[in-house]
Amino acid sequence: MIEKRGSFKKFFIFLFILLIILVIFFFGAKILVYGRFFLGNDILVKLNADQQNLFLKNGDQETITFSSSVTTNPLCKNTCESQLISIKDGQILYSENFSLTSSIPVKKNYLFSADGEGKGLDLYRFDLKCHNIYSDLCHTGEEPVLRSILITVNRDLNIKEKSVKLDDKSELSGRINSINEINNKLNYFNLGLFEISKSSNVINLKKSLDGLEKNIFINVDSINSLKSNWNNQEFNKLSQNLESTRYNFSNFELVFNKTKIEFDSNFSLYNQMAKNLTQLSFTLYALQNNSQYISNETTISEINSLITEFNLYVINNFNSSLDEKKASLSIINSHLSSVLLNANEEISSKIPSNKSWTMNQVYILNVNPLNNSLSNITIINNLEEPYGVCCVFNSCTPCCETTECSEAKENYPVIFIHGHDFSKTASADYSFESFRAIQQELENEDYINAGTISLYSDPNEPTGVWSQITKPISLRVSYYYDYFKDPSNPIIIQTKTENIDTYAIRLKDIIEEIKVKTNRPKINIVAHSMGGLVARRYIQLFGTGNVDNLILIVTPNKGIEGDVSRYCALFGEKLECADMDSNSLFMNKLNREGLPDIKVYNIVGVGCNMNGEEGDGIVLKRNVLLEGENITNIYINGSCSGVDLLHTEILKTRKYKETYEIVKSILTNKTNELQTIS
Numbered sequence: 001m002i003e004k005r006g007s008f009k010k011f012f013i014f015l016f017i018l019l020i021i022l023v024i025f026f027f028g029a030k031i032l033v034y035g036r037f038f039l040g041n042d043i044l045v046k047l048n049a050d051q052q053n054l055f056l057k058n059g060d061q062e063t064i065t066f067s068s069s070v071t072t073n074p075l076c077k078n079t080c081e082s083q084l085i086s087i088k089d090g091q092i093l094y095s096e097n098f099s100l101t102s103s104i105p106v107k108k109n110y111l112f113s114a115d116g117e118g119k120g121l122d123l124y125r126f127d128l129k130c131h132n133i134y135s136d137l138c139h140t141g142e143e144p145v146l147r148s149i150l151i152t153v154n155r156d157l158n159i160k161e162k163s164v165k166l167d168d169k170s171e172l173s174g175r176i177n178s179i180n181e182i183n184n185k186l187n188y189f190n191l192g193l194f195e196i197s198k199s200s201n202v203i204n205l206k207k208s209l210d211g212l213e214k215n216i217f218i219n220v221d222s223i224n225s226l227k228s229n230w231n232n233q234e235f236n237k238l239s240q241n242l243e244s245t246r247y248n249f250s251n252f253e254l255v256f257n258k259t260k261i262e263f264d265s266n267f268s269l270y271n272q273m274a275k276n277l278t279q280l281s282f283t284l285y286a287l288q289n290n291s292q293y294i295s296n297e298t299t300i301s302e303i304n305s306l307i308t309e310f311n312l313y314v315i316n317n318f319n320s321s322l323d324e325k326k327a328s329l330s331i332i333n334s335h336l337s338s339v340l341l342n343a344n345e346e347i348s349s350k351i352p353s354n355k356s357w358t359m360n361q362v363y364i365l366n367v368n369p370l371n372n373s374l375s376n377i378t379i380i381n382n383l384e385e386p387y388g389v390c391c392v393f394n395s396c397t398p399c400c401e402t403t404e405c406s407e408a409k410e411n412y413p414v415i416f417i418h419g420h421d422f423s424k425t426a427s428a429d430y431s432f433e434s435f436r437a438i439q440q441e442l443e444n445e446d447y448i449n450a451g452t453i454s455l456y457s458d459p460n461e462p463t464g465v466w467s468q469i470t471k472p473i474s475l476r477v478s479y480y481y482d483y484f485k486d487p488s489n490p491i492i493i494q495t496k497t498e499n500i501d502t503y504a505i506r507l508k509d510i511i512e513e514i515k516v517k518t519n520r521p522k523i524n525i526v527a528h529s530m531g532g533l534v535a536r537r538y539i540q541l542f543g544t545g546n547v548d549n550l551i552l553i554v555t556p557n558k559g560i561e562g563d564v565s566r567y568c569a570l571f572g573e574k575l576e577c578a579d580m581d582s583n584s585l586f587m588n589k590l591n592r593e594g595l596p597d598i599k600v601y602n603i604v605g606v607g608c609n610m611n612g613e614e615g616d617g618i619v620l621k622r623n624v625l626l627e628g629e630n631i632t633n634i635y636i637n638g639s640c641s642g643v644d645l646l647h648t649e650i651l652k653t654r655k656y657k658e659t660y661e662i663v664k665s666i667l668t669n670k671t672n673e674l675q676t677i678s
Helices: 002-034 159-196 203-231 235-289 297-316 322-349 428-445 500-518 530-542 562-571 574-580 585-592 657-667 671-677
Strands: 043-049 053-057 061-072 077-086 092-098 106-113 120-133 145-156 389-392 395-398 414-417 448-453 473-477 481-484 491-494 523-528 547-553 599-606 608-610 613-615 631-637
Touching (some): 053 106, 092 106, 145 428, 159 203, 414 428, 428 448, 428 473, 428 657, 448 500, 473 500, 500 574, 523 530, 574 585
Parallel strands (some): 599 631
Antiparallel strands (some): 043 061, 061 106, 145 448, 389 395
């Protein structure tokens, strides 16, 4: 009988244990869902790629393998959608719907091609979005979890393109040098004609010059069009356009060379005449002044006649051509020669004549020959190495390869920093989800969604892999990760048990990594809750040199109090909770040293009753507020209901759109709109 009772007792104990197991099994999912406020979500999504940056010659291809996996409640079924998106034009290249078995990765291969012309950068993003499906055994909110990987395809010229480019450069550079040389010659011709026109008829020369000037403008336009092909790296098109314009340009050079011969001949003639006329006028002047030594009346008559002829030549030959002037001058010189034979003999005797002659007055000329120096004016700059072409959001522009571009404020990246994780056991990956919606919305403002980034980077990855991107990028980051630096097998680890000072040091490493990848001097920070304390401490420790704007969202700037502080360590990590307490040494240290000397936009959540005080359900309003010259406090009014607290709900754009609008206005430098939004 005793044995029988013992058997029944064991049986009932077994049934009780089985019942407990069944309760945990069937209601564990519900408990997990109710804890979603603390966990952030009920499905964990992981996405990896065997490489993220490809370096290809045009025409080459390479495969990237993406590995997708989820960790979730075994009672839940999930659905996932993967998409490969071309950021060049927003086209979805591949799309697939599927389910994933928990912790069993699925690998998919995608072929990437370098299909462009010239060098450049093509951007792609692989998105994996998963959510659990609501059922009686899976009480999920079906909130999607998104993971993204930004893929860069760096294109370079293949062997054929390099050969074509070299030939094109040689011919086009030759045309540019030729057109600049011709233009300087034409300027010289214009100046010469202006000088000659003071004394000669240059109508025919002017017509020739006008024709050349019209032609040079046509060829300048043609060369600028060819340079546009070069700068856009349209080398095949450039080759075709060079060929189609080759005859016209050669003909233009031929006409110019013929005209040049004509001008050079006339300018040489003019210079000879100018020299001759100057000498002739001084010779006649000397004869005139020495007439007192001439006794022969015939010689005096010839000199007077010669002076009259010279003066008439100077006055009346304005409408004569240079050839006509040369012929007339030749006759005068011939007369002068015969006169000098007779006059010089008497003048050289220095014997005064007994006669007083009346001599004609000589025009004294000092005609300067033309300046034969050419100007050094460049109307078309020579070729420079063309920038790569980057196409983003249906806009193709030269890649960001200049200091001016990289230092432009509108190109600074933005990082989103999550807050305190209220669950000790949940994966740190959940923390990435807090800013997912805002990051996606911000892509409408041309901020490229680059997904998330870890502290570790491939040591073999070239620096500045994102530096050429012509738009700012956005990244969700986490201070909950570190890694063992082992060249053969670096190990990324999750460390959620540290204090805020440690997280600030990790944030420094993350920011430095982003600066190296983007080659931007500064970043913008958008931080939620405790993430704002991490950001503030980072700035306090390392300065403001790397930060442009700091946007804090419901950050406990003066700490947490009451039940929130009391029970914080029950769910979250002890060191974090201790630092956030309003009376902690950390809070005292953070606030006693003053606020950063950069713009700080502080978003304050109000509308929730917290034991008679106003707040956001987690942090009191007075503990969020900041005072200072560079501080802008912006209020968002909301509500708290059950576990849906304004403190966490404020990041959900479908519920609090104004949070996104405020962030957008600050990042796009439209802070004048904040008053309306707030």
